[in-house]
Amino acid sequence: MTKDVIALTEKMPDPVTVLAGLYAGGPDLRINTLADGAVTQLCTPAGHPLVSVEVPLLLQVPGEVTRLLGPHTQAPGTPLWWTEARASTALAEAESLAGSFAGRLATVLDGTVWPPEAAHTDVVPLGAETIAATAPDATPPAVDVLTDRAALVIQDRPFIAMTSWLSDALSTAIKTGRALQIVTPPHTRLTLPTRTALGGHPHRWVVQHSPTGYYDGLSGAELHWTDGAFTPVKNTDGTTRGADAFTSPSNNPTAQGEQQLLLCFRTLHPATENLLLGTALETAFQHLTGMAPAGWSTAEPINLPWSTRQLTELARARAQRSTPTWLIAIGAPEHPAIATTRIAHTPAGIEEHITLALGYGPEEAVPLTALPDLAETLAVRHGLTSLLTTLRTARRDLTVPPHLELPPLPVSFTLGPDPVGDIGLPHAEDPSLTPVPIRLGPVTAPALHYRLGDGTDPEAWTRLQQLNQHLASGVRRSAS
Incomplete structure (x- = not known):
């Protein structure tokens, strides 16, 4: 089992300060590095990890501390440095060492510690058993138990983020x-x-x-x-x-009047030198929240201000190594919105698979009327191949609790112009379909927008299933 301790500081933790904090257990301990220097470990003389520390992360996106550590967390204003340490509880003194490390950073660099009760600046004397502990079989720093079948991560945090x-x-x-x-x-x-x-x-x-x-x-x-x-x-x-x-109802408080709008869409682009990725996601944010994403990153917390140029450069570099790119984008704190995007170079071109979730409170209107215009913009300007929109009763803050939640209900489905052409326009807009689709974009190469419900009708799933079967039959027919 491990315990997480995070130092939140105004000033950058330089290597000398980090090492000084790690030596809270005395000079006899060893320092190891992992992942090309991205992780520094404080170990016993025989090599057993005590505390693992990630490279400090500069958070430039407002609201991330509150989103991931809770609304009552005290922290410096943005930008700030997030330095996370994990202490192994396989050895008794490790948790106190992590607290001393974080407390020392916060004291020297004008910051705070989460959780606050973990922070101190004492020297931690090590017992003979800890000093003699030998290195276990190699495991990643985040893994607490490794078996032939599973990698277990044991955490007690308010929110489990994809760090x-x-x-x-x-x-x-x-x-x-x-x-x-x-x-x-x-x-x-x-x-x-x-x-x-x-x-x-x-x-x-x-x-x-x-x-x-x-x-x-x-x-x-x-x-x-x-x-x-x-x-x-x-x-x-x-x-x-x-x-x-x-x-059990006693364990499962419902989200009273709160809703989540979920969009799952896919785009396809020719692999050209001037291609700029992330513009489809940015367009969706603009249509539904009135502003671009606040930030992006390949893990949480989200630390980088939004930049389509930078994420394109990352995706291009990874494509040269035949590695797909997975990233996260976040909206402004006042309007919960979060998205994941997987970018892959395929024989067809550059594909973006995007899932966007937006949260709404009891007094906030869900912008369902904006969906056709968004779908048309994505189809005409951003290479849309498909877009499924659903609505569900769930938490406005977009977090997932460990209890039963109602499934989302379909609102609409949009088929991009290229898939419409592959299926055949007459078949894709068959007048027997209920409801009849709406044409979007140019007359010569339209996208089709199918309205399935308002997010309250369970029969919308049946309509979506029937639509998928109808469209699939058109694909089979055109292939033959």
Whole structure:
């Protein structure tokens, strides 16, 4: 198990200050570096990690401290430096060492520490058992337990964000054929990027709701530890047993009047030298929030001001290594909006797969009437191939709680001009369809916008399924 401690400072933690903080345990400890210097570890003389510290991150995007650490967190104003340390609780003194490290940084560099009760500046004497502890088998700094089947990350934070620590653990799990399993208490919530990353089998969010009880925070399946991983408990008939804590009304406060608008869209561009990526996402933000994204990054917290040029340069550099780009964009704090984008170079061109979520309170109108105009702009100017919009009752702050939430309901689906051409316009706008689609864009190469509902009608799923079947039959016919 590990404990996270974060120093939030006005001044940049230079290497000398970081090393001085790490030597809170005395001069006999070792310093190691990992990930090409991105992680510094304080270790016992025999090499057992005590505290792992990431390279300090300059946060230039307002609202990230509050979004990820809670509204009552005290911190300097933006910009600020975020220096995160993880302490292994395999050794008794490690947590106090992390607190002393963060406390020393905050004292020297005019800052604060999260959680505040962890901060101090004392020298931490090490016991003989800790000094003698030898290095365990190599594991990523974020992984607490590594088995043949799973990489476990145990965290007690208000929000589990897709940090670079967690991204590294996920990458390691995938490369080695393991499941990433994040274990948290029941008061923890996930950010949407973390929820997206855990969407693929066999990864899990494991919620501990009693000393011996666990359940999947996304599916509600009761879990138990067996053969080196958390797996579902089966009933006598072979079905998965559901956890009462996942559905119990006493544990599941509803989002009263709060809603989330979800857009999943895909764009396709020719791989030209002048291509600028991120413009489709920027357009969606402008139409639905009135402003461009506030910032972007490849992990949380979001630290970079929004720049289509910079993210294009990153995607181009990764494409040269045949590596897809995954990034996160965030909106201004006063209007919750967050998006994930996967950019990949394929034989067809440069593809952007974008998921955008926006939160609305009880007194805020969801801009459903803006969707056709947004769809047309994306189709005409940004290479849209498809856009599915859904609406759900859920938290305005866009976090994911470990209890049952109502599924989203379809609002509309837009098919871009190239897929319409592949299917055939007569088939794609068959007058027997209900409802009849609306043409968007040029007469010679229109996109088609299908209105499915207002986000309150469950039958919209049936209409979407029927539409997909109809369009798929057109693809098969044109292929033959």
